[in-house]
Amino acid sequence: MENQILGSGVLDVCASFATGPRQDDGTFYEFRTYYLKPSKMKEFLENSKKNVHLRTAHSELIGYWSVEFGGRLNTVFHIWKYDNFAHRTAVRKALAQDKEWHEQFLLPSLPLIDKQESEITYLVPWCKLGKPPKQGVYELITFQMKPGGPALWGHSFQRAIHVHINQGYATLIGVFNAEYGALNRVHVLWWSENADTRAAGRHRSHEDPRVVAAVRESVQYLETQQNILLIPTSFSPLK
The missing domain is CATH 3.30.70.100 (Alpha-Beta Plaits)
Structure with a gap:
């Protein structure tokens, strides 16, 4: 009986801290920010537009933006959706083996990028x-x-x-x-x-x-x- 009471108390305490339903699947969103070298924004976006289909063939793009106010100039921000971490790992592996992606987008774009940041988020x-x-x-x-x-x-x-x-x-x-x-x-x-x-x-x-x-x-x-x-x-x- 003492263990049952103690267990109930612990559950009550945990419940009092709960904020609602938990994530019921593994879906997450990767926020990627690319800081481009000055004067390279136009070239980068043109190359991205031309070859974005090579990237979206592997996973879903939610949105792709340029930063207008409030951040560093010559910055692009994009959000990608993944089913779970295994899905993202598989996508990154497939991209590493995608010759067309490397030759048409990655290699021409790398010299234009000053810095990259990545953040994993859940809705x-x-x-x-x-x-x-x-x-x-x-x-x-x-x-x-x-x-x-x-x-x-x-x-x-x-x-x-x-x-x-x-x-x-x-x-x-x-x-x-x-x-x-x-x-x-x-x-x-x-x-x-x-x-x-x-x-x-x-x-x-x-x-x-x-x-x-x-x-x-x-x-x-x-x-x-x-x-x-x-x-x-x-x-x-x-x-």
Whole structure:
């Protein structure tokens, strides 16, 4: 009986920290950022457009953007979807053996790239990947939360996101929690028709007491945040 009571207590404590349903599959999203050498942006994007079909033959491209504001110039950002880590390993192996990919894209592109970064993320359980109503611009906001994970800040963060969605200040594409990279990092990808509508929506949200209250609750768990404005390329699935 003592063990049963103790076990129940442990379960109750664990349940009190739960933030909702867990990931029920292995699907994850790789964020890749390429910092290009000055004056090489146009050449890199032209080569990417010409040969992107060689890469998407191996795995799904979610979106491909150039950074317009908020980050280093001559930067491209793209998101790739994988079923699980075994899938990504198989894709990387296949790419290493893909002669056409190497000769037509990789070898010509490598001299144009200054630095590369990769981050593995999951969609949070309460969010599905969205689609924009039409072509527009994207804002990627990165929140560095305090240590503790979603068990600490998950509920308040979710409420802050939902209040923005419910009032229609922007269109949510996805909320991604970092698995490899800086831990306790959350990326939120929003769509707007253009940079001006994004600015107008942001200004209205700052005057909305419902948004202010939700953000005030969430911000106690926040360490830093930053954003970048992204312009989709002509070959990006997300426009």
